[in-house]
Amino acid sequence: MLKTVPYRPSRTSKEIKIFWISLLFILALTQITAQTKMSPPEATALRKEVKNRAEATTTITSDFSQYKHLDFLENDIESKGKLAFKAPDLVRWEYIEPFDYSVLFKDQTLYINDDGNKSNLDVGSSKIFKQLNQLITASIRGDMFDESKFFIEYFKKGGNSLVYFLPKDNQLSEIIKAFHLTFNDKAEVIGVKMIEPSDDYTKIEFANRKVNESISDAVFNQ
Amino acid sequence: MRFLINSICLLLLIGCKSYPKRNGFEPTESRLMKIENPYFSDARQDYVYKATINAFDQRLGGLLIIKKIGLEHHRVVFTTEMGNTIFDFTLQGSDFKVNQILKEIDRKIVLDLFRKDFEILIKEQAPVTKSFTDGSDLVLELNSRHKKHYYFYVDNQLKKIARTGNGNEKVSFLFSGIKGNIAREIRIDHSNIDLKIALKAL
Numbered sequence: 356m357l358k359t360v361p362y363r364p365s366r367t368s369k370e371i372k373i374f375w376i377s378l379l380f381i382l383a384l385t386q387i388t389a390q391t392k393m394s395p396p397e398a399t400a401l402r403k404e405v406k407n408r409a410e411a412t413t414t415i416t417s418d419f420s421q422y423k424h425l426d427f428l429e430n431d432i433e434s435k436g437k438l439a440f441k442a443p444d445l446v447r448w449e450y451i452e453p454f455d456y457s458v459l460f461k462d463q464t465l466y467i468n469d470d471g472n473k474s475n476l477d478v479g480s481s482k483i484f485k486q487l488n489q490l491i492t493a494s495i496r497g498d499m500f501d502e503s504k505f506f507i508e509y510f511k512k513g514g515n516s517l518v519y520f521l522p523k524d525n526q527l528s529e530i531i532k533a534f535h536l537t538f539n540d541k542a543e544v545i546g547v548k549m550i551e552p553s554d555d556y557t558k559i560e561f562a563n564r565k566v567n568e569s570i571s572d573a574v575f576n577q
Numbered sequence: 578m579r580f581l582i583n584s585i586c587l588l589l590l591i592g593c594k595s596y597p598k599r600n601g602f603e604p605t606e607s608r609l610m611k612i613e614n615p616y617f618s619d620a621r622q623d624y625v626y627k628a629t630i631n632a633f634d635q636r637l638g639g640l641l642i643i644k645k646i647g648l649e650h651h652r653v654v655f656t657t658e659m660g661n662t663i664f665d666f667t668l669q670g671s672d673f674k675v676n677q678i679l680k681e682i683d684r685k686i687v688l689d690l691f692r693k694d695f696e697i698l699i700k701e702q703a704p705v706t707k708s709f710t711d712g713s714d715l716v717l718e719l720n721s722r723h724k725k726h727y728y729f730y731v732d733n734q735l736k737k738i739a740r741t742g743n744g745n746e747k748v749s750f751l752f753s754g755i756k757g758n759i760a761r762e763i764r765i766d767h768s769n770i771d772l773k774i775a776l777k778a779l
Binding site: 421423425427428429430432434448450453454456458467469470472474526529530531549551552553555556557 | 621622623625627629636638640642644646652654656658659660661662665676677679680779
């Protein structure tokens with residue numbers, strides 16, 4: 356005779372239930388943080404917003420944290436500093452920790468102050484590094500949407516916009532594989548990642564950004 | 578004529594004096610059979626230095642990063658402060674591999690210079706050929722790439738390495754601010770060419 360056993364969820368089925376709930380939760384979470392491609396109208400809107408914001412910007416001051424990642428190191432190399440920008444092209448980029456070092460972009464020249472040793476004949480005088488440094492400062496405003504110089508890809512990520520810039524210039528692409536710029540919902544740059552051909556990278560995060568407040572000219576003295 | 582010959586002989590004799598003799602070192606018995614350099618020997622440590630290279634009236638600043646990957650295996654990377662790689666070398670045993678180098682300094686003469694300097698900087702152990710003392714400190718001799726190198730130990734700490742040629746000091750490696758097995762400051766000075774490297778630990 357066949358015995359009927361009342362159905363009782365076994366431990367295994369409970370585990371399966373927990374598994375499904377966790378999976379749904381993870382999927383929901385990744386939906387929030389996932390990186391999805393922008394549609395062409397969304398990309399155009401972002402470009403326009405960044406351009407408008409850049410044009411309306413006369414000064415920027417900000418703190419930054421820099422993380423140099425090399426695959427073989429235990430820890431990223433961390434440094435901190437401040438930047439000041441004044442339209443059209445004055446930029447002071449200054450490291451405070453763990454060393455004193457500043458670069459001033461003025462009159463198409465790079466002035467370097469390395470812990471009191473002043474020069475303008477550093478590696479910055481190399482054409483390629485000059486180009487690179489100009490790109491870093493262009494990225495502060497975010498306005499580097501130049502399709503003659505870059506292959507550009509647009510993504511959305513958790514309320515922010517993420518834009519990949521892949522250099523077309525052979526000389527530049529030998530040094531930098533891609534720039535990744537992260538914009539917040541106000542179309543301000545909040546992070547820059549420079550990826551080298553080896554996949555090692557330098558990540559810069561901006562904080563305490565202040566826009567259009569007056570900056571003394573003395574900040575841009577050598 | 579005899580005076581001239583005598584003078585030449587005398588000059589040759591002085592010229593041939595070895596580096597230890599010139600510096601007043603006396604041969605000594607040492608229980609140390611190997612030179613030891615502990616400053617880049619810990620594979621768990623990321624060695625990061627703020628570096629200044631002064632060469633031929635040019636000044637190049639950046640970060641020098643050294644990592645021990647395994648036995649006789651190191652990576653040596655030099656980047657700008659902003660993080661762009663200037664050179665990236667792998668030194669493994671007697672092999673030297675260039676992983677990346679900025680085109681503008683990719684010259685055989687530059688690579689040879691860096692190779693020789695970094696090989697000595699990271700060499701942890703090697704057999705001693707002779708031992709000397711100047712009365713208080715110990716000086717150990719090492720042959721590397723047919724050049725005599727002298728390791729100066731003060732209170733059992735490695736303070737200096739001198740690479741010599743024809744009995745003269747050609748390159749000196751100076752270690753200071755020593756804490757445990759870390760040298761907080763390192764200088765590499767070339768006396769026959771205009772090249773000086775100064776390193777400060779971060």
